[in-house]
Amino acid sequence: MTAAAPPAPATPPPAAAAPRRGAGTRRRWAGWWFVGPFMAVFALVFLAPIAYSVWLSLFQDRLVGGTSFVGLDNYAAALGDQRLWSGLARVALFLVVQVPVMLGLALFAALAIDSGRLHGAAFFRISVFMPYAVPAVVATLMWGFMYGTRFGLVGNLQDALGVTLPAPLSPDYVLVAIGNIVTWSFVGYNMLIFYSxxxxxxxxxxxxxxxxxxxxxRIITAIKLPAIRGALVVATIFSVIGSFQLFNEPSILQALAPNAITTDFTPNLYAYSLSFSGQQYNYAATVALIMGLVTMVVAYVVQLRGLRQEK
Incomplete structure (x- = not known):
């Protein structure tokens, strides 16, 4: 009987090729080649202006001694500035009233289009969205003309009806008039968010x-509204930020209603006036930073409440 031949020794696996020098480093930096251009632009147009504003807010330009470092004195002065706080209170009132009205109209329009029972839904959708395509300056000038009691729509109605209508650009109604312009412009934008x-x-x-x-x-309250809660939170945050940034409408209407819209009508208009009319760049930077902080805090609170309700 022939003995079996011993098994051949196993061939060792080929050794893995050693990584080339610098290959890991190139892989590690590959991602930065993609995000690098964005980060450069982000730092240039966002971080750098903020840093420069912070630096400006720590100085004062005095008649005697020139520009000098004052630390937090500008912030202390802003906290006691009644013109700033009156403008902030006016914007807060605008936010509390205008934002729910605007979002309510946008939600109603989105639900009506999505229901499938609206005839000409496509035409209605583009009609509601079209005002958003009108630039803010053009929209404000158009509405400012219609608000005129001597030359606009209100004045023509007064002459035709023989009655005296409330002046939209009077001190008592100018905030309502601005709210109407903003609502007309942004209902379509928010409607598109909800409809999507x-x-x-x-x-x-x-x-x-x-x-x-x-x-x-029942379908709306039990299915649709809970399903779009995230979109409602996003639209609310955007609207809150836009309300605190209120500038274009009062700035343009100021020429038509100088008695109703003063230089401190909104905090942004106040900072603009301080900077370009009063040459108080340091204090204007302080006001802008305070408004940015207030906006960030309020937007964060709205987001936090929205996330809690989602859970």
């Missing part, structure tokens, strides 16, 4: 609800 969110809701949920006997109101 509604289109992502599966139609099977609506069919199941209808089979269970749910009406349209």
């Amino acid at each position: 969110a509604l289109r992502t809701v599966p139609r099977s949920l609506y069919e199941a609800a209808e089979i269970d006997g749910a009406g349209q109101l």
Whole structure:
């Protein structure tokens, strides 16, 4: 009987090729080649202006001694500046009243278009969105002309009806007039956000609800509104930020209503007046930074409450 031959020794696996020198470093920096251009632009147009504003806010330009370092004196002065706080209170009132009205109208329009029961939905959608395509300056000039009591729509109605209508650009109604312009301009923008969110809701949920006997109101409250809660939070945050940034409308209407819209009508208009009319660049930077901080805090609170409700 022939003995079996011993098994051949196993061939060792080939040694892995040693990584080339510098290959890991190139892989590590590869991502920065993609984000580098954005980071450069972000630092140039966002971080650098903020840093420069912070640096400006720490100095004062005095008649005697020139520009000198004052630390937080500008911030202490701003905290006691009644003109700043009156403008901030005016903007807060504008936010509390105008934002719910605007978002409510936008939500109603989005729900009406998404319902499938609106005839000419495509025409209605583009009609509601079209005012957003009008530049803010053009929209304000157009509405400012219509608000005129001597030459505009209000004046023509007074002459035709023989009555005296409230002047939209008077001190008592100018904030309402500005709110009307902003609402007219941005209802379509927010409507598009809500409508896009509604289109992502599966139609099977609506069919199941209808089979269970749910009406349209029940479908809206139980399915649609919870499904677009994230879009509601985003639109609210954008609207809050836009309200604190209120500048274009009062700045343009100021020439038509100088008695109603003063240089401190809004904090942004106040900072602009300080900088370009009063040559107080340091204090204007302080006001701008304070408004940025207030806006950030309020927007964060709105986002936090929205996330808690989502849970």
